[in-house]
Amino acid sequence: MAVGYQDSLATILAATGHNPETTGFSETNLRYNYAVDSKRARDISAAAAVRLAAQTAWVPQESDQNPEPIMVAPPADWDADTAAAILGTVAELVTGAAARPMAFGAYLTAPDNVAPAAAPEKHSDPTAFTDAEVLQVTQQSEFINDLTALMVPDSSIALTRYGFTLPLRRDLLQALSLNERRAMTRYSDAAEATSQRLAGSRAALSELRSSVDLIPPGNVYTRTSPSSPLLIVARNGLPLPVETTIDFSGPEGARLNVPGALRIPARGSVTVQMTADLPETSRSTDLKLYLASTSGQPISQPVDIAVRTTRFAVNGWLAAAALVLAGLLVVIAVRGARGSPPSERKRKPAQPRSKRSDRRTT
Structure with a gap:
């Protein structure tokens, strides 16, 4: 009814x-x-x-x-x-x-004989929100839910994750207020206020999401061997710890060995050590690393890194020994050439004895 x-x-x-x-x-x-x-x-x-x-x-x-x-x-x-x-x-x-x-x-009490409710007559509602406004509110609501699920409670922190995101939810409710939109003289101002509030909420969400990201020491890694570790820093600017994972995208055959779950402390950072199995056909492999939620949803901007493996890494020690041995042989050859007399050199004739010396001997 x-x-x-x-x-x-x-x-x-x-x-x-x-x-x-x-x-x-x-x-x-x-x-x-x-x-x-x-x-x-x-x-x-x-x-x-x-x-x-x-x-x-x-x-x-x-x-x-x-x-x-x-x-x-x-x-x-x-x-x-x-x-x-x-x-x-x-x-x-x-x-x-x-x-x-x-x-x-x-x-509101139902009468004795209740007739089936008739379909209401439809009219265009001038106070209704536009599709673009509804879409923005829907997307931001999902972003707030993802941000809330990303944080984990901490007994040493009085703030809860729902209390932290409560002002963002209130902004969405205030943006959907109809009090000013029903008046024709105030509709334009109300629509502009809704747009500004949603823009501010979107900027706040973007800033909060960007506070959890990856910071590589450098965009190019040069490995001396395939087992050399790669280092990357995960940063958390939120007031509560977060649990996330490191995911990547790269060429076919590339695999990144990363920890299964990563806990980043509140207002802190951790250094992650990982190894990579990369195709041997190329000396340089481009990878995109990003933080993802436990459900696999990306939560940070991707970081581009290039991993290079030098040819010296295959037989590094043998090549170094060969270079040292070659250097020693060159030094020995040079010293031998300086010490040996040339074959073309002639001996000097003996000096004749003086007559004074002969007389003294006699």
Whole structure:
């Protein structure tokens, strides 16, 4: 069943006050800028509409038929003058026995014979949010859920993950407020406020998500052997620890051996050591590393690194020994060439003895 109320009466009541509203269930051909009428005139029209609805639903006491109940649905931001005009009319009707009060619970009570609810008449709702606005709220809500699931509770931290993301959820609820959008004079300002709030919420989410990322020591790794480890730093700027994994994308045949689960402390970082099995057909392999949630959803921007394996890594020690031996042979050959006398060199003739020496000998 459906418990309804008079849409025409609700439309006239909504058009009162300083900021008259346009309801989404009003007749399209009867809509206009209600602000062109004075506030006093709109309040008098609303009071007259309440009196007319009571007279229409009134049934003589001799009849067995119960009168149809009427619900007076005032606008959310009506002022004291409008309330005095409408409630004054209701008081006159009750005092003059033209109507009697009824509890809201009794109004919602199902009658004895309930007829099937008819499909409501569809009208274009000028206060409805656009598809782009709904899409933004949906995406940001999913991002908030992913951010909440990424963090893990810590007994030493009083803040909870749901308490941390609560302001972001409140921003979405405030962005979906209809209080200002129902008034034609305030619709543009309300739509602009919604756009600014969603933009601010998106910027805050982007900043929070970018605070959990990878920081490589360098974009190019040169390995001396296939078993040489690769080092990368995982940073967490959130006030709670996060649990994540390191995932990658690369050419076919490349495999990265990383820890299964990685816990990054709050406002801290950890250094991760990993090894890579890369194709041997290429000396350089390009990889994209990123942090992912436990369900595999990427949560950080990818980091590009190039892993290079030198040819010296295969027989490094043998090649070094061969170079040292070759250097020694060269040194020995050079020294031998300097120490040996040349074959073309002739001996000098012996010097003759002087006559003085012969005489002394004699």
